[in-house]
Amino acid sequence: QKQLCFKGERVMWIQPTTLQELVALKSQYPNAKLVVGNTEVGVEIRLKNMLYPVIIAPTWIAEMNAVQHTETGVTFGAACTLSSVEEVLRKAVAELPSYKTEVFKAALEQLRWFAGPQIRNVAALGGNIMTASPISDLNPVLMASGSKLTLVSNGKRTVTMDENFFTGYRKTIVKPEEILLSVEIPYSREVKEAVSPVFSCRDWNEKLLQDACRLLAGEMDLSPSAPGGMVDFRRTLTLSFFFKFYLTVLLKLS
């Protein structure tokens, strides 16, 4: 397979065949857009009049389509489509002990509502993360579970998708020359081990509910000009979602 390159009047489209070629291209053109499913970029070009003079398609890169089962979870190449992710997670849920697959079940529940099959068949896991949309369906699950992202440029680094990953509206800590190579979605742990340091010694009771609501109300202090608007509604919605989650956990524990 040979690298492809199409040059138009306004846009150059390059499809490399190896990771080395891809990394070299991204360092040569740091502002180039990586495009997999084109379900975000296509909308930006057609409806928002954005122009991306250099487009790089990483769909031929083997590492970006690989799926690996590791000690700690399942690692998906960033170009894996959402349909393929769904299939792998479904199989893992059927075959592994239930306590290990709580995060997978949560991701599958989100994927159930994620667009339609036409979009899920082409849209990539990496595209959903990197587009950094605040209404992304998968990012909340990936963040809550501390999924790990491997980024590659001249070297490789692994970052946790935590509260520091998104730095603003549609912004992340990923540098322009970096490529998202893969995403590890972790196994969940048995309840006795899963207690996080924040909640250790704490019981799942009304006091915890009150504290969590107070902290959430503080965090959701959105500016009235926040994209999407309806800040009061969103604040109330967050608290009611947490209340629903509180009751769900309470039921599971009883």
Ligand code: FAD
């Ligand atoms: P692309 O458009 O190919 O790329 C998106 C962005 O990610 C670009 O900026 C690109 O440069 C960057 N990027 C992609 N891969 C990499 C990489 N490996 N490294 C660095 N940067 C990278 N989203 C939801 O969350 N929920 C929905 O229900 C939903 N419904 C949709 C319905 C429709 C009809 C459409 C058109 C879109 C919908 N989306 C939805 C948004 C979109 O489908 C998702 O965000 C999807 O996962 C994007 O993947 P993609 O491969 O198409 O991204």
